[in-house]
Amino acid sequence: MTVTTPPHATGAPQRSGTPHRRRPPWPITVLGVVTAAMAVYLISAYVPPNVATSRIPTRGTLHYDLLVAHVFTATVASFTGPAQFWPWLRGRHPAVHRWAGRAYFFAGVFPSAVLAIPVAVMAPFGAANQAALGLLDVLWLATGIAGYRAVRRRRYADHRRWMIRNFSLTFGAIASRFWIPVMVLLTVPQSSSAAYNSDQIAVSHDIASGSAWLGLAVNLLLAELYIQRRYGVPPHRSGKAAGAAPVDSHR
Template sequence: MATIVQSEPTTGRVERRKRRRWPLVTLAVVTVATLVYMLSAYVPPVMSNSRIPVQGTGHFVLLVAHIFTATVATLTGLVQFWPTLRARYPKAHRWTGRAYFFLGVFPSSVLAIPVMVLAPYGAANQAAVAVLDVLWIITAVAGYRAARARRFADHRRWMIRNYALTLSSLASRFFTPIMALIIIPQATGPVYQSSEVVIGHDIASGSAWLSLVVTMVIAEGYLQRRQVAKSRP
């Protein structure tokens, strides 16, 4: 009888862990699939294949470097959230975290500045990228400092926010067709007057802002939900 009583809660915990992993597995599959699509235009790096209009070789080199360092951040960040790595291999978790910061987020955020300035998408798009970049650096520094101070609960919260920002660029790919569906029917109206340049600017800017806001709202909503769950008796 004692064996039955002990096995039931154990089975329940295993089932709960499995249910909690499904969202992470789904996120991993969608992230990797989107990343493969995004990288397909830059492997190998040929300027004529670039999805972003580039202003010469220098701009293209900076763009490719930004994309590949962002890829490092995306993949290492995804690994960081895997529960088994944190629980069973803390040393690997720490080194993966260092790769995320120093080979991914920080160089990619620095490279994003000249790429943003040179990209021909207008001030609204530049503002979205600039806000994303600043928040990306701030949350990364806050997360790193919390880990160094061994404030691991704060570290986890900051890293959830930071990784949401990392995924913002991927999320914009899903918002681009939505913005196109909204804007293209207005193409011949008085606002756009069939200008492909203006239409392209608004699609790029709208998807950039939407992805930034939506990913941050989702991250904060998740954190608030966890806080409420922990406060329940």
């Protein structure tokens, strides 16, 4: 006769039938709070739309309308992006993860990046600033498309790498605001020197350009360092194996 000992008699912990809801890891929580707070601050100047309260000088009605549309769609990306990196949500509620991802790309990144290109061309802070914003927009769009194509092909490890790069660019516009005080400290003391000859327009252009380039470059660098540290270098795929869906060991 086999005697079955009840779990409570052995002192073994009993598992509840209801799975415990895990909170997001603290870096994701901090990232989400900072992103949401800055997004609310940035969009507040455009609710309701009023050209007089715009934080960026605009060149006419068309420029302002494109800017407002870009800001609103970028806000969608800012709010839905951090949720994509919550492991519990991805594992326990994949449908919510997928729909949030669709909203992030199709209602946020894609339209915002397309709208941002003419906004960058018409930006009033000089060619260096326009180049930084233009490159950011192109990379934002390219990494988003690459991430979408990867998940459609069920290459989830590649998808995760591309979306980390993509969100680093989503956060780039926010990060550039934190670089503005640094650029002010670097440029304003030189404003009366031979570098600027008291030309305040040149000073403001360098502040805007430098902060934009730093927001782009530093974010991408940190994203790549994180990817290499967390996931390593992806294995080389032969032409025969490229069509197969690889096993994702980091889900």
